[in-house]
Amino acid sequence: MKKNEQGARRAVEGADACEGAGADAKSSLTRRGLMGAAATMGLPALAAGMLAGCQPAGKSAEDASGADAADAGDAATQAAAAPGNSQGPTASAVLNPQDPDFRSNTIQDFSKTTLFSPLKWGSRTLANRMIKASANSGTIVSTMRGPAVYNIDATVEYYRMLAQNGIGAIILEDKAWKLPHIDETGNPKQQQWWNEIGLERVVEAVHETDTPVLIQLASADYRWSNTPEKGTVCMASELSDQDIANLIADYVTASQNMQSLGFDGVEINAAANNSGAYFLSRHRNDRDLDDPYGPATLENRARLVTEAVRGIKEACGADFHVQVLINGVEDNDASIGQSTKASTVEEVAAMAKLIEAAGADSLHLRLGVYGIHEAQFVNDAYFGGYGIDGTSGYGTFFDFSKHFGGILDASHSGCGLMLNAAAKVKGAVSIPVGAVTFMDPAHAPDFFEQALAGGKVDFLMINRAAGYADYEYVSKLKDGRVDEIRSCCRCLHCVGDFGNHTGVNESCRMNPAHGRAFGEEMPEGFKVPAGDGQKxxxxxxxxxxxxxxxxxxxxxxxxxxxxxxxxxxxxxxxxxxxxxxxxxxxxxxxxxxxxxxxxxxxxxxxxxxxxxxxxxxxxxxxxxxATGGLRPSMSLQGTQATPVVGIVDAMFLDDCERVLIAGFNAQALDLAWYLLA
Ligand code: SF4
CATH class of the missing domain: 3.40.50.720 (NAD(P)-binding Rossmann-like Domain)
Known part of the structure; x- marks a missing residue:
């Protein structure tokens, strides 16, 4: 029963749009946690052949027209793979076929690549095309909790280190503590301390290398005048007219404050659950059709963002960089088939033009999905492996060729997933366009060089590969020392606090310093200290x-x-x-x-x-x-016909028809998925 044939393992036939297999299976978002949740909901169904034969859930009349095109293809795939279908699985039934060769590297001298060529970016020129994306960057996990626990020393050294290693620009993470009128749900007002935590020291450290540094203006998950007591879903109607006016004024005030600390600009986060996205996305913009910020026209949907950009530029000057982060293309991962109101990439491109006309200097694109927030920038949640590329985490599956308008090339296990959407938006504007979704040029050098040189994207927004797993990523890559780069293994342990739900991010699985440096475990900081003599x-x-x-x-x-x-x-x-x-x-x-x-x-x-x-x-x-752990022994002895084996040996059993797995931990689920897929 060896299962090493890649093609066979990819044939998860027609599993798209199976809402019934566990629509609320979202759980902790390590990949293992996600797969565990999916396994809990979906494994019995998969074992029983249910996923292959299930039908899409019925659609509301409102949503039916837009989803039909996608679901018609899905249904055909399902029909081909349904139990009892004489045709059985076909090549066309393989879900999101993967390109095993996309990681080639024929680059002789990275310093001469487009990746390391300068880029005009607003009033600045970047040294290369890699920008550290704003994120809860592990080392500063407590920055959002208030000045008393803000580890400014760690923050300064972290960003100084990234700048010295050659990152093109840095965007600091944020919560809305800079926006005077709104607060994180349930927290007391915090904006008073924006100038008390020493952020100017971060700016000075980054500027030592003349690296531009922005700070993000986020506004996610806040309560507005019309936000219901429970069950908010972040809709535009939650904001009163006064809330909108206050928010735009806050963007301007916060930008002026950050400019006074020395920042070169701001990034308005208008994606995901941030308030700008409530308006840009028809999915969230439920205001009246005659409302000037309502969904009737692209101008109205983009109005909150464009007014904010204009206000910042007027207040801070033309040289103060304004980057806008938006959903590049949308689909509904929480309820597949209910995507009629998702923004198409054409709509996004048209709104990008409006944002450019308002004065924005650059654009940053994310994947626009509504359910798993983190999948907007770490789409590994959809490429869970185990032979199933396209797992949504809700017990459902994307056939990428039939979702997101079919524009996303999902054949690289999610690597560079947003490149085609970026190309479409880039074609509509003249300002630089960048994107996230595992933009790791060391992982696939030729692939990313072709994307940059071919004009699909102007810059790569990077967080995990160059900001967590290896702080020297950029300098090693420029020197061609690709083999010395400690690569991100896409495990998602570092994303949010999903692994432990304590409010503290987990450290990096590949870089033990990340999340520990300057803490109790590694007070010495990020760098390996010199030894204490010959030992x-x-x-x-x-x-x-x-x-x-x-x-x-x-x-x-x-x-x-x-x-x-x-x-x-x-x-x-x-x-x-x-x-x-x-x-x-x-x-x-x-x-x-x-x-x-x-x-x-x-x-x-x-x-x-x-x-x-x-x-x-x-x-x-x-x-x-470091000889490894020992598994507890079991009293089962086994027989020649029914051997009892450990998990490693189970991989290589031949001629087994039925397997009983004792245990339900992560390894047991890994093995179950492997044997079934
Ligand atoms: S290897 Fe590190 S940076 Fe990459 S996903 Fe895992 S924890 Fe995050």
Missing amino acids: KVVVGGGGPAGMEAARVCAERGYDVTLFEKSSSLGGLLDFAHTVKEPHENLDRARSYLSHMLDVTGVNVVTGQEADAAAVQAENPDVVFV
Whole structure:
């Protein structure tokens, strides 16, 4: 029962639009958490063949016309794959077929690429096409909670480090504490401390390298005059006329305040659950048709944003950069098939022209989905692997060729998903256009270089790859040291506090400093500190933990020997890569970790267990034991006909028809998905 044939595993036939399989299955948004939720709702259905045969839920008369085109194709796919259909699954039934070759790298000199060419960006010129996107950047997890817990030292050093490593520009994260009239739901007014937390120190640190730095103006999830007590869905009608006037005035006041601190500009967040998006999107703009901010015309929908841009420019001057973040193209992930009111990319392009005419200097595009907020910028939620690209997280699936107007190329596991939408918007305006959705040029160098050189997009908005996983990403890439880049594995542990629901982001799975530096665990900060003299270190085990320990010790200047009893390094990474498929880049993690042992001069001994004799022969000062954990044994003995095996061996069983998995933890679900897909 080996299941390594990629083609077979991609054939999740006709699973699109199956609302009945768990419409409210949203859960913690690590990929594992998401898949766990989907598994809880969908696994029994998948096992019973229900997903393959389910039909789209009925649509309201209001929404029927726009969704028909998409659902007709989905229904045909479902019919082809339905149980009992004599045709069975066909090539056309493969959901979101993937291009396995898109990660090629033929670039000889990155410094001569379009990626590293300058870009006129408002009144400034960027050194390259990579901009650190605004996000809750892990190191400053408490910045939003108030001045008493704002770790300004960490924030200053974090952004200084990114600027020194060559990022083209930086956009700081935000909450609405700068907007005088609105507050985060349930919190006391906080805007008074905008000038008390030392943000000017961040600006000074970034400006040491002449790197432009903006700050985002967000306004998501706030209560307005007409917001119901419960169940708000962020609709434009929640704002009274006075709320609108106050909000526009707040954008201007906040921009003036940030300008006084030295910021080069602001980014108005008018995407997702931010108030500007309530108006731009017909899905959220439920104001009266004769309302000047209502949905009747594109001008009316864009009016709040255009008035804010004009106001900021008039107050702060033409050189003060205004970037506007909007949904690039929309679809309804929470209720697939109910997307009649979603903004098409043509509408977005037309509104982008209006925003440009108001004075905006650049545009930043996100994926416009209504359910999973984070999927707007980390669309990994839709590319969960396990042979199912297009998982929505609600127990449903996108066939990307039939959603978002069919404009999104989903054949790269979500990497660069927004590029085609960016190209469409870019064709309508003359200001630079950038986009998010795993814009990681080290991951797929030729792919992104062609997108930039071909004019699909002007700049790449990056957060995880260059802002979390490897702070030296840009400088390493420019030098062509791609093998030395610690790649983001797209696990989503760093996104929000979805893993632990404590209000504190999880740290990065690949970069242990992220989320820990300047905290109790790593008070020394981001950089590996020098060692305290010549020491001999032995590491037992060549899995990821052992390799990382060896690298850090070697970087501290110690003499390090690593023993691995098998013939190659990697430990369980090969196994994990096989289960999870290419999406999580665990093959890159393995090659990075082993390559860095060469770079840092670790003495690697494979085929040798770190037994007492081997360790004593090294006469070490310190020994790291990184030989992996032990699984609890079970009382089941098994028979020849029905063996009892561990999870790794289960991958390689032949001739099994029925498998019983004991346990319901994440690994058990991983295996179940793998065996079923
Ligand atoms: S590897 Fe790090 S940056 Fe990438 S998704 Fe995981 S936690 Fe986030």
